[in-house]
Amino acid sequence: MDKKVFITHAEVSTSAGADLQSLWENILNQRSGICLYDDFLPNRKAAIGRFSESGSFEYLLLKCIKKIVDESKKEPKDIVLFIGSSVGGMQNTEKKLKSGCSYNDIDPNFHTIGTIKNFILPHYKFKKTYAFSTACTSSANALGFAYECIKKGIYSDILVVGADAISLTTVNGFDALGVLSPSTCKPFCAKSFGMNVSEGIGALLISDTKTRNCTEFLGVGYSSDAYHMAHPKPNGEGAKIAMQNALSLAKVSQLDYINAHGTGTKANDSAEAAAVSSLFDFSTHISSTKNITGHTLGAAGVIEAIITCKAILEDTVPPNCPIEEPLEYNCKIAQNPIKKVVRYAMSNSLAFGGNNVSLVFGKSV
Secondary structure, three states, X not given: OOOOXXXXXXXXXXXXEOOHHHHHXXXXXXXXXXXXXXXXXXXXXXXXXXXXXXXXXXXXXXHHHHHHHHHHOOOHHHOEEEEEOOOOOHHHHHHHHHOOOOHHHOOXXXXXXXXXXXXXXXXXXXXXXXXXXXXXXXXXXXXXHHHHHHHXXXXXXXXXXXXXXXOHHHHHHXXXXXXXXXXXXXXXXXXXXXXXXXXXXXXXXXXXXXXXXOEEEEEEEEEEOOOOOOOOOOOOHHHHHHHHHHHHHXXXXXXXXXXXXXXXXXXXXXXXXXXXXXXXXXXXXXXXXXXXXXXXXXXXXXXXXXXXXXXXXXXXXXXXXXXXXXXXXOOEEOOOOEEOOOOEEEEEEXXXXXXXXXXXXXXXX
């Protein structure tokens, strides 16, 4: 018999909050963590999200994990670790090369996606470790696989960590695509100028045992439209299929809230809005919180799943940025915090190559 799956503990470190509660308050008050920096792009500033708390990436990563391990009172040896990352240790390599080191001085153990694991395992001896790297759906795919493992009784407790640090390579890569915004992004706005690359860490514990103040993980849906290397299919077909698959598995037909991928780029927002408007009526609120956190790349899936679960626990729809001129789709964009019963909610993650993940959460009853 399939087991139920619960999200029991969570923590974050982002540009808009060094912990979950401060991030949540900043989202509700629309205080963005995006700032202008002049050390990423030649001859101009970049609107970027840097960690709001000082300290090394390793320190912030371990701080999030420690809180969950301590509060859950679980032994690490009984927990499986899943990691989702797009950047891995790329920023470590960049620092070495900028300081004059040769490529011969690069330690591959602190360059690849496995870098995140190599930061963690000297401090915590987890039962097993798996790493996922699928661009901006990395940690969302890790969450989906964790759901399947708990549901089928393969594991009882899985710690899923999404983590990406800021990197010159990623900032300049998105700049080369012409999608970086010169200011804080404006998802679902017709006059949006693009996205904000950001860094962030999210960690949550998934368990087959219900606890106080937990949410239920009801389903996951995947799709791969392979329409273009860097653009979604304009009609949103890939996102729509992922959402339909998640709703089918969760046995849910209507949602109270959708935390959209909502990057602020015209290609993403118009496709996602088309998909949402084709599936849901005007009673489903939708918002993107990336104008507050920035796009945390491979970490976005976990961070935004945590925000979605917080919306359920607080019975509050987090706001999108204010929109002067919305996209021409029939979506109910929440431009202010909305107090309402949030029984079922979804978090979307959409990535290069047309790989899409939708996650459905609900109140634990």
